[in-house]
């Protein structure tokens with residue numbers, strides 16, 4: 001139907017003519033009704049001239065009125081024609097749509113069956129484009145037809161009134177048309193470029209707006225801004241270029257539609273000398289201003305917009321097998337670190353000496369979980385063993401200057417190789433802590449050190465944050481997985497296997513297969529994002545409910561894969577109890593206390609944790625140690641959503657202890673969370 005690349009309009013026009021040739025009857029019907037419609041154009045000027053010359057100017061009012069009546073009759077006949085024109089147009093546009101739908105469905109289903117993806121959503125995506133093509137096709141036919149028959153009615157009218165009028169009107173009209181057709185192709189190309197740039201920008205901004213929180217979480221503001229800026233520049237360039245070429249369009253309308261009016265006025269004496277009557281002159285002006293000029297304007301603008309849209313859409317339909325238009329599968333990672341925090345080459349920052357005076361929530365159990373036959377990720381610089389992977393020193397944070405703090409006075413040490421699960425009720429500050437750890441938020445007071453240097457200026461390579469919403473972008477599987485840096489296929493496969501994404505990678509068709517993000521489930525997207533993060537060179541991984549769409553077994557496999565990374569440190573905002581149990585240490589953020597320790601220790605000391613995990617005992621104490629109501633064994637079967645607990649405990653106040661387990665002191669009310677909004 002069109003040029004294969006959809007970028008030139010010649011093929012589309014030719015295909016359009018071929019289509020019309022195959023439907024001669026419908027075309028003839030459309031032409032016939034259009035001819036009838038043009039009666040009103042003809043009658044408008046002709047009857048006006050007669051009404052003036054034979055009627056009002058000759059003192060015969062009745063005759064004048066009768067001719068005006070004829071003009072009215074002409075309008076009625078024309079209206080009849082107009083009504084039928086739309087039916088005749090439908091008889092062309094609907095088969096056009098049917099033809100496209102047949103092809104699209106056949107190709108889309110064929111591709112789905114061939115690929116074995118079973119993704120028949122492609123068909124509905126393309127049929128939407130078909131609707132646009134149908135409407136654009138109808139628009140183009142309508143304006144072309146309208147111009148031809150309006151011009152016909154007007155020119156026949158002029159010729160029948162006074163042939164010299166044609167001498168004045170025709171040359172500029174033809175010149176204007178020549179200019180229009182001469183510049184049609186470059187103009188259409190620019191129009192298409194603008195259309196495509198506009199769509200790309202809208203798509204880009206739509207995607208960005210939907211993921212602003214994760215963009216911020218991933219620290220991808222700069223790359224997102226750059227990409228949006230590039231799209232805006234592209235659209236501006238396209239608009240500038242179209243505007244320059246648009247001058248020719250205005251010129252065509254000016255020469256073809258307005259110049260004849262000027263000439264008629266200027267040459268009126270000459271025309272009157274040659275026997276052109278005043279009525280014919282008035283009729284000529286009416287033809288020009290009421291019929292020809294508007295028809296020419298519609299032609300020029302209609303071809304520019306509907307024609308360009310038609311060419312673009314037809315190009316896509318004949319080229320695509322269903323990839324959404326915005327998924328540019330160039331093979332180049334066009335998206336930023338979609339979802340995860342940034343990572344860059346290793347660096348070994350100068351360790352800052354830990355503050356000897358600071359009391360800590362330390363993680364003695366760290367580094368003990370790594371025993372696995374699974375392949376280890378490439379060695380990362382774990383930093384100096386005596387410098388913690390993450391250290392919070394008296395950290396307070398609030399969203400906004402006057403807001404109550406989300407965290408206050410938090411001290412925390414996570415050594416290299418540690419595995420810490422963060423749990424707590426919804427809205428308590430788990431994600432905030434994750435963002436602070438990733439250096440994407442800065443503490444109001446205190447400091448967060450990653451590998452011994454303040455988290456915010458710490459090299460992005462030192463940690464990777466994987467938020468709940470995983471980003472996968474159009475491109476190959478390899479592009480998606482090696483976004484943070486080139487990796488050999490063996491390493492990529494090893495990480496995919498470790499994380500549990502190997503079956504998915506195979507199902508997608510291997511590393512070279514193109515990814516259609518829309519065809520992936522939320523869990524599959526998480527698996528790809530996790531593998532990408534697993535391959536990142538960052539020693540510290542922060543998983544903020546990054547496995548929430550995986551089943552418990554898949555979640556365990558993924559978490560263990562991160563914990564096993566050589567020298568890797570893992571902080572998990574836990575989504576399930578099983579996740580907290582696996583970790584060497586658990587940090588419970590609650591309304592009045594923050595407690596850390598092993599699972600058993602926090603179960604003993606934190607009523608909230610017991611609530612969250614479903615452990616109830618008749619007295620505060622160690623589960624199973626003399627408790628009158630022994631704790632129920634903890635396990636995956638508890639299925640407790642650790643973050644969806646009963647809410648703030650006690651009086652709703654929040655304390656993060658400066659000291660060890662159980663030693664807490666009250667701090668401020670948390671009800672005012674600050675002005676920024678967000679649900680955590």
Ligand SMILES: Nc1ncnc2c1ncn2[C@@H]1O[C@H](COP(=O)(O)OP(=O)(O)OP(=O)(O)O)[C@@H](O)[C@H]1O
Nearest residue numbers: 399426427428429430431432643673676677678680
């Ligand atoms: N951008 C923000 N502006 C203002 N307040 C915020 C913002 N983000 C989070 N908050 C508030 O900070 C508090 C902690 O939010 P956070 O997202 O860290 O909680 P969370 O424990 O991760 O919750 P959830 O388990 O529901 O994800 C909440 O009261 C939340 O409303």
